[in-house]
Amino acid sequence: MNCLEFRRLKLADPRRLTGAARTHANACAGCFAFAQRVDESEALLERALMVPVPEGLADRILLRQTDAIRPRRRVFALAAGVVFAVAAGAIVLTITPSNDAARLAIEHVLNEPESLTTFRNAESPLFHSIVHAFGGEIKEPLGRVRYVKLCPVEKGTGWHIVLETPQGLATLILVPDQHITAPESATVAGWSARAEPTRRGYYAVVTGSEGTTSLVHRLIEERIQWNT
Structure with a gap:
């Protein structure tokens, strides 16, 4: 083995x-x-x-899911398009610049399109615990947590998180114990990523456009205090 x-x-x-x-x-x-x-x-x-769930939370989640049917259909169509493009070999890499951390973050999202259409560990305290273990403190909510999963990444594991932010869906990938020396950016098949170094590793933001990635990155910097 x-x-x-x-x-x-x-x-x-x-x-x-x-x-x-x-x-x-x-x-x-x-x-x-x-x-x-x-x-x-x-x-x-x-x-x-194991943290007790507040009474009535399930009903509130179901109500919000019902209200969000139309936006989620749009997201599902986007994810289905990614799957089709991968299957057809139609994705053309246009990386600007060629930075591994940001590029790998986009590739991870492309290889896990179900993260954009499914819910996993949603609305749990897990996200706060992960950020705290990563050396961060959430000062204000970033948005609704839809998906949290520990995934294999280059040379280890990382947390794959999908958030509903005021700017739309965004993927946040936290990679501990691996370091980059400076911020990195990349675009792949219309997807945009920005990777930022932290004391305990690095994080990457992935969205469907450079403008949205920039806005979500600014939101993270405003609402999460990273220990230096």
Whole structure:
């Protein structure tokens, strides 16, 4: 078993590993550390989901989902277009400039289009816990949290978060323990990303246009205080 196979297995089912996977982790320091980070993230998720849900929250969520049917249909059509383009091999990369962190963030969104049309760990305290662990403090809400998932990224894992902001849907990817030296920007297939360094790693914002990405980035800078 190689490292990539181990990490896929660990992310697919963190609590159940094959004998071969356990043997690999015991022999590979990098994968052993990776497994520990995944276990810590799973524990964080469990603690966050154990927080009591306020009475009537489910009814309020259903009401807002009903009110948002039309916007979500538009988002679904956009995501379906991404899937079709990938399947047809029609996506042409136009990266400006060629910056890996921002480019990889867009590629991650393109490879997970369901994040724009589904709800996962929505309306839970998990987002605040993740930002806090990442060295940030949320001073004001960014918007409605729709999707939160721990995903494999280059050389590790990162949190994939989708928010309904005043500027529309935006993806926020938090990548701990990996660092960039300066802000990065990229455009791929009409999608725009901006990556920003923080003390504990970097974060990337991905939206459907450069203007929206700039506005969401400004919103994050105004409403999240990153420890320096």
